[in-house]
Amino acid sequence: AQSVTQPDIHITVSEGASLELRCNYSYGATPYLFWYVQSPGQGLQLLLKYFSGDTLVQGIKGFEAEFKRSQSSFNLRKPSVHWSDAAEYFCAVGGDNDYKLSFGAGTTVTVRA
């Protein structure tokens, strides 16, 4: 079965600084990888996804992620953070056998002025 680890529970970053959120997955074959964002008390919104092709994926709100098979990672990056990026971020992995996703525990991002 697939699984996801997000090593950082909480990250604080200054507005305008760069942001990188780590995601490590466990899956035997080619995974389907997703990053979602959640504002407090809200549902999840898709930022980007990878399932084949170019390993650098562009998403909404200026986010990008890079799939590295050798490291089993799918880290999320943003060059310059805005105060509105304060939220909780979830990495998820899906496999070939079903349509289920396995989610990481999430990383909370705080943006300081």
Added chain:
Amino acid sequence: DGGITQSPKYLFRKEGQNVTLSCEQNLNHDAMYWYRQDPGQGLRLIYYSQIVNDFQKGDIAEGYSVSREKKESFPLTVTSAQKNPTAFYLCASSRLARQETQYFGPGTRLLVL
């Protein structure tokens, strides 16, 4: 507007009571999912359904029940057998393909009186 609606936004349960959470989608998606979210644990799958009148248990189905009588609707009942029901419940839907995005509703927060 196409999307997923969940109601109510807040729900209070008394000891020994069954409560039902509503989830409706007008995206014409075949698959629907229920997740439970607790702080620091990410999202855990309760039940999912890929077709009307059929559904499968997820990772934490004990104490919950579902039905799928219509493609648009996937209600979740939290039974009295669920001893720790306080959580944020999220409904999602997707097309039936591995790389398809799961779209989430706004969530229902269940609290125990």
